[in-house]
Amino acid sequence: MPKYPPPEELPGEPGRVTLPAGTPVHRVHSSHRDPVAFNPEPAHAFYYGGRFDSTPYEKYGYLYVGFGVGAAVCEVLLRSLPFDGGGDGGTRLLPRAAFERRSLSFLRLATDVDVVPLMSGRDLAAVAQDSWLVHAEGADYPQTRDWGHWIRRRTAPWAQGFVWPSKREPADRVAVLFEDRCETPPLEPTGAPGSTSGPTRANDG
Secondary structure (H helix, E strand, O other), X not given: OOOOOOOOOOOOOXXXXXXXXXXXXXXXXXXXXXXXOOEOOOOOOOOOOOOXXXXXXXXXXXXXXXXXXXXXXXXXXXXXXXXXXXXXXXXXXXXHHHXXXXXXXXXXXXXXXXXXXXXXXXXXXXXXXXXXXXXXXXHHHHHHHHHHHHHHHHOOOOOOEEEEEOOOOOOOEEEEEEHHHOOOOOEEEOOOOOEOXXXXXXXXX
């Protein structure tokens, strides 16, 4: 974990990649929220919240998607869930409260979206960071949110989000999109059926 705040200036030129319209994505979200709607609620500046949420100090609507079902599910439901230590081949207990009132939606990008890649060492070095930014556990999220706000400000107005490797599904990617940078709604349903329930035990492997 870095023990320092973001620097005054970027040390390099951040990458810029375009996620093309039509790209399939998946989202685990509160069931009361429309699958394509941004979350308008800022996280607490110092507690709770996600990796790159807005806070009262920098407000914006945000949403997270996974490029595969596994990434979408793991990043939301398993991101800070330890193995139970039962010796049964890699089982983690998923409390019912973790997935009650949540839905899994099958979506696609409705328009091209330009994002800052945080995939490689070079990508991260360009924003004065290393893999901590995208691999940190929940206890460090207040710091990752602060870094995310700093990167947002220094890639305005073009950066509509970030993309990085899923911590819990390393072969896949996840992204966050910012409502204030998207002129048109960036997501649309694919027509595939979603899900509003899930298992109480999550098996890795």
